[in-house]
Amino acid sequence: MHFTDQLWQQITPLYETIVSHGFVQELAAGSLPAPKFQYYIQQDALYLTDFSRALAQLSVKASAPADILQFTEFAANAIRVERILHETNFDLYNIQPETQKKPACFAYTNFLLAMTATQSLAVGAAAVLPCFWIYREVGKYIHAQSRERNPYQAWIDTYAGDAFDQVVGQMLDLTERLANEASSAEQEKMQEAFVQSSRLEWYFWNDAYQLTDWLV
Numbered sequence: 001m002h003f004t005d006q007l008w009q010q011i012t013p014l015y016e017t018i019v020s021h022g023f024v025q026e027l028a029a030g031s032l033p034a035p036k037f038q039y040y041i042q043q044d045a046l047y048l049t050d051f052s053r054a055l056a057q058l059s060v061k062a063s064a065p066a067d068i069l070q071f072t073e074f075a076a077n078a079i080r081v082e083r084i085l086h087e088t089n090f091d092l093y094n095i096q097p098e099t100q101k102k103p104a105c106f107a108y109t110n111f112l113l114a115m116t117a118t119q120s121l122a123v124g125a126a127a128v129l130p131c132f133w134i135y136r137e138v139g140k141y142i143h144a145q146s147r148e149r150n151p152y153q154a155w156i157d158t159y160a161g162d163a164f165d166q167v168v169g170q171m172l173d174l175t176e177r178l179a180n181e182a183s184s185a186e187q188e189k190m191q192e193a194f195v196q197s198s199r200l201e202w203y204f205w206n207d208a209y210q211l212t213d214w215l216v
C-alpha cells in the first residue's frame with residue numbers, strides 16, 4: 001500500500017468528522033450564516049500568507065532542482081490563486097481584512113511554520129499535505145451535494161476544480177517519493193505531522209462555525 005494511502009487511512013474517522021461538521025454541511029447547503037463565512041475568509045487570508053511561507057521554507061530545504069521549483073510554485077500559487085478567491089469573497093460579502101489570528105489559525109500557522117523550519121523536508125511536506133488533500137476531498141464532497149445558486153459557489157468551484165486537483169496530485173506524488181526515501185523513524189514523524197495538521201483543519205472550520213474568540 002502507498003504510504004500516502006496509509007496516511008489517509010489514519011485520518012479517515014477525522015475526515016468523516018470534518019465533512020459532517022456544521023460548517024461544511026451548511027456551506028454545501030448554501031445556508032451557512034454570512035458572519036461565519038466572513039470569519040472563515042478573514043482567518044483564511046491570514047492563514048494563506050503563512051502557508052505560503054511554510055512552502056517557501058520547504059523549497060529552501062529541498063536539494064533536487066525539480067523539488068525546489070515545485071515548492072516555490074506551490075508557495076506562489078498559494079498566494080496567487082487563493083488571493084483571487086479571497087478578493088472575490090471580500091468584495092462579494094463586504095468583508096473587512098482582519099489582522100488578529102484567532103486560536104485555531106494561530107495554532108495551525110505556528111505549527112506549519114515550526115514543522116517546515118525545524119523538521120526534515122519529508123516531515124515538513126507531510127505537515128502541509130492535509131492543506132492540499134483535505135481541501136480537495138472536502139471540495140469534491142461539497143460539489144457533489146451542492147445546490148443550484150449556492151452563495152458560496154466560487155469557493156466550492158476552486159477546491160473542486162481540475163486545477164486544484166492537479167496541484168494536489170503533484171503534492172501527493174512528491175510526498176510519496178519523500179516517504180519512500182525516508183527511514184521508518186522519519187516516516188513515523190511524517191504520520192504524526194500529517195495527523196496533527198488534519199486535526200487543526202477541523203479546528204479551523206470549528207472556530208469559524210463557533211465564531212471563536214480568545215477567552216482571555
Ligand SMILES: Cc1ncc(CN)c(N)n1
Pocket residue numbers: 044047048082130131132135201204
Ligand atoms: C485552513 C486552510 N487549509 C487549507 C487550505 C487550502 N490550501 C485553506 N485555504 N485553508
